[in-house]
Amino acid sequence: MWFEDFKIGARMELGSYTFSEDEIIRFAKKYDPQPFHVDPVAAKDGPYGGLIASGWHTSATWMKLMISLRQSTPRSAEDDSPQGGPSPGFFDMRWPNPVRAGDTITYTAECVELVPLKSRPEWGIVRHKNEGFNQDGKMVFHFIGQGLMPRREPGSDLPG
Amino acid sequence: MASKPELYWEDFPVDEEATFGAYEVKREDMIEFASEFDPQPFHLNEEIAKTSLLGGLATSGWQNCAIAMRIMWDGYLHKSASMGAPGVEEVRWRKPVYAGDVLSMRRKTLETRRSKSRPGMGLVRFGWEMFNQNGDLKMTMEGWAMFECRTGEKAGA
Numbered sequence: 001m002w003f004e005d006f007k008i009g010a011r012m013e014l015g016s017y018t019f020s021e022d023e024i025i026r027f028a029k030k031y032d033p034q035p036f037h038v039d040p041v042a043a044k045d046g047p048y049g050g051l052i053a054s055g056w057h058t059s060a061t062w063m064k065l066m067i068s069l070r071q072s073t074p075r076s077a078e079d080d081s082p083q084g085g086p087s088p089g090f091f092d093m094r095w096p097n098p099v100r101a102g103d104t105i106t107y108t109a110e111c112v113e114l115v116p117l118k119s120r121p122e123w124g125i126v127r128h129k130n131e132g133f134n135q136d137g138k139m140v141f142h143f144i145g146q147g148l149m150p151r152r153e154p155g156s157d158l159p160g
Numbered sequence: 161m162a163s164k165p166e167l168y169w170e171d172f173p174v175d176e177e178a179t180f181g182a183y184e185v186k187r188e189d190m191i192e193f194a195s196e197f198d199p200q201p202f203h204l205n206e207e208i209a210k211t212s213l214l215g216g217l218a219t220s221g222w223q224n225c226a227i228a229m230r231i232m233w234d235g236y237l238h239k240s241a242s243m244g245a246p247g248v249e250e251v252r253w254r255k256p257v258y259a260g261d262v263l264s265m266r267r268k269t270l271e272t273r274r275s276k277s278r279p280g281m282g283l284v285r286f287g288w289e290m291f292n293q294n295g296d297l298k299m300t301m302e303g304w305a306m307f308e309c310r311t312g313e314k315a316g317a
Contacts, residue, residue: 031226033233034242047243047306055245056229060197060222067199083201085213087221087253093303094247142247148213 002081003124003149006111014065014107019053021101027057040101052098058105058141059093062130065107085123085148093143097134105132105140112144121155123148167240168310169272169282176269180235183227185219187259193223218256224299225251228290231265241308243281248303257299261292270302274309282309 021040028037032054036046043051099105113127126149132141194203198220202212209217219227225248257263271285283304290299 027226030230032229034237034244036244054226054229055247056222056226060193060220060226063220063222064197071199083212086202086218086256089221089250089252089299091250092247093249093251096246 001079001084001149002152003114003116003126004152005081006114006126006149008111008114011108011110012069014062014069014109016104016106017061017065018104019057019061019099019101021051024051024053024057024099024101027060028054032056048098050100052100055093055095055141058095058099058132059143061105062107062132062141062143066109081152082150084150087145087147088125090146091144095141097138097140099134099140103140104135107132107141109145116151116155117148118155120148122151124151125149165239165241165308167236167307169241169274169284169307170310171240172269172272172284172307174269174272177266178236179264179266181231181264183231183234183263185227185257185259185261185263187217190217190219190223190259193226194220197222214256216256216258218258221251221253221299224253224257224290225301227257227263228265228288228299228301231263231290232267235265241310243306243308245303245305248301249285250300250302252300253298254300255296255298257292261298263290263292263298265290275306280309282307 025038035042036048036052037054040051107130109128109130111126112129115125117123117125126147128145130143130145131139134140191204201208202214203218203220206217266289268287269284270287273283275281275283283306285304288301289297291297
C-alpha cells in the first residue's frame with residue numbers, strides 16, 4: 001500500500017491469539033524472567049496472583065498477527081507499491097490488564113494520523129492506535145504504532 | 161522471589177545513572193525471533209535487507225525491546241522487588257541492530273512517586289538508552305516501573 005491509500009478512522013481486525021502457559025514461559029525465560037512470567041507456583045503469591053505473559057510477548061504477538069494479515073492479504077492487480085519500511089518507534093504502550101495462560105486476545109488497529117516527512121520525501125509516517133482485548137472484553141494492550149510507507153507522490157522538497 | 165530483594169522503590173533516587181549489560185545479539189536468535197513474531201523480508205533475508213532502509217539483516221524492533229528487558233533483568237531487576245510495569249511511554253528505534261552487536265543499556269532515574277491507589281507500591285520513571293559496543297545509540301525508551309516500598313503502610317501494618 002502507498003501512504004496515500006491510508007484513511008484516518010479506518011479500522012482493521014488483526015485476528016486473535018490464545019496464549020498457552022508453555023509459550024508464556026518460553027518467551028519469558030529468554031527475555032523477561034520475572035517470577036510472575038516464568039514460575040506458575042511463585043506467581044501465585046506474586047503481585048498478579050498467577051502467571052501472566054510478559055508485556056513484550058503480548059506486544060510481539062501483535063506484530064505477528066499484523067504481519068500475518070498483511071502477508072495473507074492478496075495485492076490487487078493495480079497495486080504496484082514497494083514494501084513498507086521499518087518503524088521509527090512507538091508511543092503510549094499500556095498493558096492495563098494481565099494476559100494469563102489460556103486467554104485469547106483479539107487485536108485491532110485504527111489509523112489515527114498521517115504524517116508526510118520533510119526529511120524523507122519518498123516516505124510518510126502512518127500512525128495506528130492498536131489495541132488488544134481478552135475474551136471478557138477487557139483491554140490488555142494498547143499502543144500508538146508508526147510505520148514508514150512509500151509515497152505515490154513524493155514531497156515537492158525532493159532534491160533534484 | 162527466591163531470596164529477599166535488595167532493591168526497593170526507595171533505592172532508585174532521581175538523577176541516578178547506571179549502565180547494564182553486555183548482551184550479544186546472535187544471528188540464530190535474530191532469525192528465530194523474526195520467524196516467530198516479525199517475518200518481514202528485511203529481518204530474514206540478507207539480500208533484501210541490504211537494499212532496505214535497514215542496510216543489512218537487522219533485528220525486529222520488538223526483539224530489541226525484549227533484549228532491553230533481559231538486560232534490565234540481568235542488571236538489577238532480578239534483585240529488586242519489581243511489581244512489573246504498566247506500560248512504556250515511548251520507544252524510539254534509532255538505528256538498526258545487527259548480529260554481533262553487543263548491547264548495553266544506560267538508565268537514568270527521571271521521577272519517582274508512591275502509588276496513591278496501592279499503598280506499599282512505588283513508581284519510578286526511567287529513561288533508557290541502548291548502545292552497541294561502538295557507542296552507537298540504537299534505541300531509547302522511557303516509562304514507569306512499579307516496585308514494592310521498603311517502608312510504607314503495608315510494611316508498617
